[in-house]
Amino acid sequence: SQKIEQNSEALNIQEGKTATLTCNYTNYSPAYLQWYRQDPGRGPVFLLLIRENEKEKRKERLKVTFDTTLKQSLFHITASQPADSATYLCALEGTGGFKTIFGAGTRLFVKA
Amino acid sequence: DVKVTQSSRYLVKRTGEKVFLECVQDMDHENMFWYRQDPGLGLRLIYFSYDVKMKEKGDIPEGYSVSREKKERFSLILESASTNQTSMYLCASSLAGATNEKLFFGSGTQLSVL
Numbered sequence: 001s002q003k004i005e006q007n008s009e010a011l012n013i014q015e016g017k018t019a020t021l022t023c024n025y026t027n028y029s030p031a032y033l034q035w036y037r038q039d040p041g042r043g044p045v046f047l048l049l050i051r052e053n054e055k056e057k058r059k060e061r062l063k064v065t066f067d068t069t070l071k072q073s074l075f076h077i078t079a080s081q082p083a084d085s086a087t088y089l090c091a092l093e094g095t096g097g098f099k100t101i102f103g104a105g106t107r108l109f110v111k112a
Numbered sequence: 113d114v115k116v117t118q119s120s121r122y123l124v125k126r127t128g129e130k131v132f133l134e135c136v137q138d139m140d141h142e143n144m145f146w147y148r149q150d151p152g153l154g155l156r157l158i159y160f161s162y163d164v165k166m167k168e169k170g171d172i173p174e175g176y177s178v179s180r181e182k183k184e185r186f187s188l189i190l191e192s193a194s195t196n197q198t199s200m201y202l203c204a205s206s207l208a209g210a211t212n213e214k215l216f217f218g219s220g221t222q223l224s225v226l
Contacts, residue, residue: 008152032213034213034214034215036215041121041219042219042220043116043204043217043218043219043220044155044202044217046214046215046216049214089154099157099160099170100157100215102154103154104154105154
């Protein structure tokens with residue numbers, strides 16, 4: 001069955017460092033992959049989308065890579081700040097197109 | 113700015129009650145979705161709708177129903193609430209088309225069933 005895996009352990013990093021989060025998937029061939037940010041008690045907020053024919057995408061301090069051979073996406077936040085502390089969700093287009101399937105998310109803590 | 117509004121942030125209900133969760137979007141989106149989110153399980157799709165009066169089952173529809181009488185409003189109904197339906201419920205919407213390239217979420221409703 002289709003499966004998305006994100007590191008369930010929280011990631012703790014020091015302010016100014018680069019945070020790297022991983023999303024692995026199996027039994028999928030998604031046309032695109034998305035990353036969302038979720039703060040406690042709030043709904044997810046869309047950050048970036050990367051298509052299967054794109055290797056890398058950037059938006060300000062964010063960078064996403066998409067390796068369809070490894071079935072993996074990496075999400076980087078450079079020069080991280082305490083305000084970046086949140087849970088980051090990976091999402092893929094599910095079978096049939098209408099469904100978006102989410103990973104369980106990785107919690108990021110950035111210490112000042 | 114785009115907005116998806118869920119009627120309640122917190123709800124406490126008793127087992128067996130009929131529960132209505134309301135969601136309204138102001139973006140004229142065709143597609144609307146209901147997810148539930150539980151620790152360690154991520155978001156799971158309950159139902160979705162791609163047009164008024166249309167609905168499709170998601171991955172976990174048992175114990176739920178939905179209603180979409182108007183384009184901007186999508187309601188989730190728990191016919192007889194049970195304790196295992198205690199969860200965070202999230203409504204989302206997206207533009208028309210078979211693919212959802214960007215979902216807009218509401219702030220969520222934390223439902224507790226006692």
